[in-house]
Amino acid sequence: MLKKIIVTGFVLLTFVVYSIHQRGDTTPLVAQLSQTTMPNTTNTPSASNNTTVSTPSTTYKDGNYTGSTADAYYGYIQVRAIISGGKITDVQFLQHPNDRGTSVEINNYAMPILKQQAIQVQSAQVDGVSGASDTSQAFIQSLGDALQQAKA
Amino acid sequence: MPVTIMCPDGAIEGSELESIFDFLRDVDEKYSPYKDTSDVANINRKELDEQNYSQELKSILEIADKTKKETDGYFDVWHNGTFDPSGIVKGWAIGQAARLLRAHTSDFYIEIAGDIQVSGESLSGKDWKIGIRNPFDRTQNIAVVELSNSAIATSGTAIRGQHIYNPKTDEPIGDEVVSLSVITKDIVDADRIATAAFAMGPDGIKFIESLDGYEAYMVDKNKMATQTTNWHTYEAES
Numbered sequence: 001m002l003k004k005i006i007v008t009g010f011v012l013l014t015f016v017v018y019s020i021h022q023r024g025d026t027t028p029l030v031a032q033l034s035q036t037t038m039p040n041t042t043n044t045p046s047a048s049n050n051t052t053v054s055t056p057s058t059t060y061k062d063g064n065y066t067g068s069t070a071d072a073y074y075g076y077i078q079v080r081a082i083i084s085g086g087k088i089t090d091v092q093f094l095q096h097p098n099d100r101g102t103s104v105e106i107n108n109y110a111m112p113i114l115k116q117q118a119i120q121v122q123s124a125q126v127d128g129v130s131g132a133s134d135t136s137q138a139f140i141q142s143l144g145d146a147l148q149q150a151k152a
Numbered sequence: 153m154p155v156t157i158m159c160p161d162g163a164i165e166g167s168e169l170e171s172i173f174d175f176l177r178d179v180d181e182k183y184s185p186y187k188d189t190s191d192v193a194n195i196n197r198k199e200l201d202e203q204n205y206s207q208e209l210k211s212i213l214e215i216a217d218k219t220k221k222e223t224d225g226y227f228d229v230w231h232n233g234t235f236d237p238s239g240i241v242k243g244w245a246i247g248q249a250a251r252l253l254r255a256h257t258s259d260f261y262i263e264i265a266g267d268i269q270v271s272g273e274s275l276s277g278k279d280w281k282i283g284i285r286n287p288f289d290r291t292q293n294i295a296v297v298e299l300s301n302s303a304i305a306t307s308g309t310a311i312r313g314q315h316i317y318n319p320k321t322d323e324p325i326g327d328e329v330v331s332l333s334v335i336t337k338d339i340v341d342a343d344r345i346a347t348a349a350f351a352m353g354p355d356g357i358k359f360i361e362s363l364d365g366y367e368a369y370m371v372d373k374n375k376m377a378t379q380t381t382n383w384h385t386y387e388a389e390s
Contacts, residue, residue, distance in 0.1 A: 114357065116378045119286065119371055124388060126226040126296055127274045128156070130333055131266045131285025131310035 042063035060086055067146035081146040088147075153265035157249075160275035163257040172252050174376075176264075179245045185236055195235045197301045215340060223348040223359075224357075242267060243305065243343025251341065266303040269339040281388060287331040289369055294377065295369055297331075297386040303339035307332050307350035308371075328354050331371040335386055341366075 021108045060083040082090040155176060157169060185192045191209055194200035205213070216237060219227040229237045239341060247260055250269045253260045259272035261280055270280040279300040283293030289310055297304065308331035334346040349356030357378055358369040367383040 042307065061346065075214050114378050114380060115384070116376055119288075119375050119377045121286065122293045122296050124281065124283075124293075124296045126281045126283040126293060127158070128261055128263055128268055128270075128280065129266070129283040129293060130263075130268055130306045131290065132287065132302045132306050132331060 060088070061148060062086070063150065065146040065149040079146060082152060083150050153258060154263075156261070156263040157253070158261040158274075158275070159257050159259065161257055161259050163259075164253065168256060172249050175252065176245055176249060179241065179248075180244065182209075182235060183241045185234075185238065191238065192235060211305070212237055212240055212244055215244065219344045219348060223345075227344065227348040239347045240340075240344055243340040246303075246339045246343070267303075267339060268299075269303045269342050270289070270299050273300065284330075284333050284369060288375060294371070295389040297335065298388045299335065299386065301385075302335055302337055303342040304333060304335045305339065305342035305346040306334075307346040320384055328372045329370055330373055332356055333369045334360060334366060335368070336366045 210383045216229040272324035275278045284295040286292040286294045332350045334342045357370040361380045367380045
């Protein structure tokens with residue numbers, strides 16, 4: 001059964017080219033979800049890093065809403081939003097990404113001991129951020145669909 | 153996927169940027185497995201024979217073949233009879249867009265969904281400062297690197313607790329690694345190697361250690377970071 005999920009390891013390459021006008025569509029959703037900011041995307045030819053996030057005031061109808069299946073690069077994601085008292089009280093993952101690769105035989109390389117340490121939060125100003133955002137994008141997409149259903 | 157382009161010297165006009173975005177939309181049309189009219193969909197319906205592949209598709213497949221060999225057969229654009237070149241296309245698309253940008257300026261940053269190619273200097277006149285996102289909290293960075301004429305790609309997943317299985321054996325291969333960032337000169341290489349090495353689990357970083365010209369930073373589920381020997385040479389002074 002799990003294998004079925006794995007073998008459907010499709011990868012979708014969807015370029016959502018965010019224009020300045022479109023940015024407003026996703027950012028409030030993230031704010032709603034995590035109460036935090038996310039790195040904004042911009043296609044303007046300047047290096048300005050706008051981190052303003054608007055706070056949505058939408059209330060939702062109580063109930064459980066299942067979002068569309070969204071591709072997460074490493075597999076599919078589907079989320080269910082639980083709305084209670086007009087607010088999101090829980091978000092459940094119905095499909096988790098599974099890596100689609102096969103294992104690889106790794107030879108015993110002559111290895112130095114690699115430096116290891118606990119991760120530490122860095123506060124330095126940066127120009128950009130690298131991260132596996134695919135899952136999050138799919139998450140936003142599926143949750144957005146669920147919340148659309150929850151609107152009056 | 154979000155696309156970000158920054159050109160601090162303003163040497164590129166809006167219309168020229170638009171043509172780069174048009175190119176990226178076109179890539180999506182051709183290589184998305186989910187678009188009925190894409191080359192990928194046509195190949196999977198057996199409506200596009202190999203002799204009719206475009207020159208562009210052939211060049212993408214060459215990169216895929218090279219990666220398959222380099223990763224001991226791990227990386228494969230064919231999965232259980234389904235053709236899916238996406239593991240290559242994202243890096244390739246950034247690389248092509250970077251080429252278009254280079255015609256206008258030597259200072260730029262281009263990112264598609266967390267994979268980045270930079271060239272020259274940032275607005276501050278220094279190397280580009282790139283954060284590595286905390287896989288446990290996407291609002292935080294856990295490392296900062298300074299790059300010029302280099303690329304960084306991160307593979308991983310933002311969701312904890314998922315299980316990763318080896319489809320050949322149905323055995324779990326572990327969920328130890330949550331994030332793997334790879335730096336090298338070219339985004340095509342950073343992307344394909346990060347993708348392949350991530351699924352190798354904890355051995356992925358050893359694989360990268362064995363490669364010349366690649367450095368990597370791995371985060372495991374215990375919030376421990378492991379770095380390759382020369383990763384620190386990219387790290388910003390904090």
